[in-house]
Amino acid sequence: MYPESFTQLKRAYASGRTRPLTWRREQLDALRRMIAEHGHDFIAAETADLGKPASETVLMELNLISAEARFVRNRMGFWSKRQYKPMPWSLQPAQGWTIAEPKGVVLIIAPWNYPVLLALEPLADAIAAGNAVCIKPSELAPHMSALIAKLVAQYLDQEAITVVEGGPKETGELLDCAFDHIFYTGGERVGKIVMAAAAKHLTPVTLELGGKSPCFVDNTVDLNVAARRIAWGKFSNAGQTCVAPDYVLVTPDIAEALAKRISVAVTEFYGENPETSEDYGRIINDRHFERLLKLLPAGTVPPQEPSSPLIKAASAVGAAAEMVGRRINVGLDALASRKAQQAPGVIDSAGRLVCGGAVNRETRYIAPTVLLGTQPYAPVMNEEIFGPILPILVVEDADAAIRFINARPRPLAAYVFSNRRAVRLAFERRTSSGSLGYSLTLAQLLSSRLPFGGVGASGMGAYHGKTGFETFSHIKTVVAKPQFPDTLKLVYPPLDEFKTKLIKFL
Structure with missing residues (x-):
């Protein structure tokens, strides 16, 4: 099925239908109309998949798509024109310019955490550049995936823009096709798979990944404002945001005060019981939920009760075996530390619980959780959290914070x-x-004038606005020189002494 869809897109692009600015404007207008007319449907799909509040869907997704489509629509004509460049005097008389041409047929692979934004915002850039596009929504957000497939077919040119639903199998089949560009947003593990598949066809890729984005705070700022902005950036979408503050580095003199004020901000935003708040989301699936539970301090989450006597017996045997293994492999010091964690007022490497820690497995709810005194070697510091857990680490000063950050892979974002x-x-x-x-978090996503992308392990390439247009374009160099006068004859062979001296001079 998918090679046939790819062939159809290739045929549509080869026909030239996607190149005229009129076609691009029509598609971008239709995209904005689709968002305006089906806003409630997008909100309902996000609520079903993520438990995301309506206001978050509108503010952080639908509005951004419409703004991006409008921004590129109004400027793509100028971006598509010849951009003249000065030529060196040694080549005169001559002219040189660049022209942006579409790359061809591009593939956009979207994630589940912002399933409509990260499918349709890069789509706007790809359309503005004049490409045929295949969108692969995330199967982990099935309601949104189905809605995108349905509405794109209704509103946009079906011959040049298509949606392929499915899971890893379908994604693998798409990656076997020789697309002209692949745009992937997601995790590092799958990003490596995408890049390896693209290498088979020498396909250029844009990888928007993630990482542990740090946040540094010192005693020169208003802690109330800092706490609110950190809490908003961290706990929006239940922490499932690639540029959310992953952890906080704070100087000793304000560590306790900052942690308490972030806790106060959580209450201001979501009430005494965030589980009942209409403004707080849920974890996407059981696998991610259980992964996050393992990052909380020991004893925070009560163990799940086995469902039968046989399972209970097996669990008891497993627990005993695990304890023996810990004593053998970890050593007496680690075992003593784990026992000490159970005592009131004593923390483990994850830190002391300042607020949160409550969970509900049935609804995949994890309360906004703040940990103070987290150690660098704690499990919560070994991976991108991507959930509503905020560790706070105490560092001596800004220099220590910079050394800490530089000792780790380069993040997608950093906040100071x-x-x-x-x-x-x-x-x-x-x-x-x-x-x-x-003095802010997340806001770098809101402007179409600012490129957005990662570096190193957090990704490669960027998009938004003109940068997005250029990402999906090939910037072609064109040079023109009149036949008369033929100044190049001065460097034609045979190279006598005069020509050799002239070449050296030039």
Whole structure:
């Protein structure tokens, strides 16, 4: 099925139907109309898949898609024109320019955490550049996947824009096709698979991945404002945001105060019981839910009761075996530390629970959780959290924070809350991240004028606005030189002494 869909897209692109600016404008207008006329359907699908609040879907997804489509529509004509470049005097008389041409047939693979935004926002950029497009929504958000497939077929050109639903099998079949560009948003593990598949066809890729985005706070800022902005950035979409603050680095003098104020901000946003709040989401599936539970401090989550006597007996045997293994492999010091964690007021490597920790397996609810005093070697620091758990690590100063960040893979985002110019410049010049925010979180996503992308392990390439247009375009160089006068004869062979001296001079 999928090679046939790919063949159809190739045929549509080869016909030239996607190149005219009129076609691009029609598709972008239709995309905006689709968002406006089916906003409630998108909200319902996100609620069904993620338990996401309607306001988050509108603010962080639907509005951004419409804004991006409008932004590129109004500017793509200028971006598509010849861009003249000065030529060196040694080649005169001559002209040179670049022209943006579509790459061809492109594949967009979207994730589940922002399933409509990260499928349709890059689609707007790809359409603006004049490409035929195949969209692969995430199978982990099935309601949204089905809705995107249905509405794209209704509103957009079916011959040049198509949606393929399915799971890893279907994605693998798509990756076997020789697309002209692949745009993938998701995790590092699958990103490596996408890149390896693209290498077979020498297909260029854009990888929007993730990573552990740090946040540094010192004592020069208003802690109430910092706490609110950190809490909003971390706990929106239940922490399932690639640029959410993954952990906080804070100086000792304000660590306790900041943790408490983030806890207060959580209550301000979601009430005394966030489980009943209409503004707080849920974890996408059971696998991610159980993964997150393992990152909480020991004893925070009560064990799940086995469902039968046989399972209970097996669990008891397994628990005993696990304890023996710990004593053998970890050693007496680690065992003593684990016992100490059960005592009131004593923390494990994950840190002390400041707020949150409540869970509900039936609804996949994890309360906004703040941990203070997390150790660098804690399990919660060994992977991208991608959930509503915020570890706070105490560091000596900004230099220590920079060393800590630089010792780890480069993140998709970094945030700095400091009013010291020297501290800001130190983070700007000495750390590398996809984006850097001063005294805010997430906001770098909101402007079509700012490119968005990762670096190193957090991704490659970028999009949004003109950068997105260029990502899905080939920027072709064109040079023209008149036949008269034929100044190039001065460097034609045979190269006598005069020509040799002239070439050296040039």
